[in-house]
Amino acid sequence: MSTTALSVTVRIQRFNPDVDKKPYWDEFKVEATQGKTILDALHEIKEEQDGSVTFQRSCRHAICGSCAMNVNGQNMLVCETPLREHVDRKGRITIRPLPYLPIIKDLVVDRTRFWEQYLRVKPWLIPPENIPEKEFRMSEDEVKALHDAEHCIMCGACYSSCQVVALNKSYIGPHALLKAFLRVMDPRDSAPAARLDDLDKGDGVYRCHTIFNCIDACPKKLNPTEAIETLRKLAMKRQAFEDARRERQQQLNEPIGPVPGH
């Protein structure tokens, strides 16, 4: 373990719309001690050097998604990223707000469009008519097929790393498409054909150009591109998929395989 402290130059993009015409750079010096995260550094700068530096954060342990920012050109959660890992050869680290979204101030961006796209795909469960008496039963394979998509913390790293979003604001976006994938693949959801119909349109699954930035940016190691490809395949046979879903839902009440404890 290295004990020599490294003095790092932290470049932060500043912008106060009330006062500035366009963004500019500010530089601060911070010691990159062992275990200090980029968020720790930002706090230190705000508390000891410049109280006007503005950024969003909440939980500090990678579950709320508030602190997603662009560091040295990559989107990430700064609360879980050690400062030392992203110092370049000149001893600098460059922090910008998430790209392709309007800047409110400094490192805070306006996520309205992000949320609007999310709502557009109806990210809630549309339950079947026959609600089971106890719980919905799903098999382990059915859960595996979701590829952990429910781990998404809606941090915005994927959406704001996508150049298709940069070119066209109406593209639904990897975050919402991943959520749509989750709902389409969920055996409790009763409207897969309608969902696939909506995603089939011009600004949906066919706008993804497999640039893969979303996979690289995701702090939860999720794979929106793979989800989108699956949706494309399903969209081509949506009626058959929905028929299979209806059949599946007849058995939602019944246990699948051995029930633990019995």
Add this chain to the structure above:
Amino acid sequence: MYRSTGFLSFLLRRVTGVALVLYLLLHIWVIGGINSGADTFNSRMEFLGKPFFRVLEIGLLAAVVYHGIDGIRLLMVHYLNVTEYRKSLLYAALAVSAILVIAGGLPILLFALEG
């Protein structure tokens, strides 16, 4: 723009695509010379046979090869589950493209130099 290897591949694919569309239009027009007779066709071909154009053809080869190989990479992503290997696939695509362009471009270059 957000920098990444994926974006580079996308950009190259688009740029080569647009270049190839323009080339296609030119190609259709040039071959159309036959409609004005064999002499027109031959004179166009002779003009385009000059070494300068032969060298440009290597560029064309590079564009076609890259666009095609990257297209194969895309088809693999679509039909197979390869997102885990996305970076390696991109490097492989670039390597294969380079090999094919050199293999195909050398005869063209030699021919241009002797002509």
Add this chain to the structure above:
Amino acid sequence: MRIFLMQRLTAIALLVFLTLHMVVVHYPPGHIDVSRVLDRLHDPLWKGIDIAFLFVVLVHALTGSYMVITDVERFDVYKRALAGIAVVAGVALFIYGTQTILAF
């Protein structure tokens, strides 16, 4: 969307057509004149292959151009018009090209 499918299908077809074209027509590199072309093209089978090739490449090129342009938000509004232009251009180029092939 059908445009996406057409792109993909023509892409696969082009991998075959283009490889064939490169090997048959352009190798070994040499001076091309009418006689070299006629050696191949007076055979109606080759005429047929070339016409099919032309069709496939036009679909791929025009759907591709359409996608590149409409990806930019500013041109999204002109989607219908752009699609129309693409179809018209495609038909015109196909007719001209086919007639050229048949003229050999």
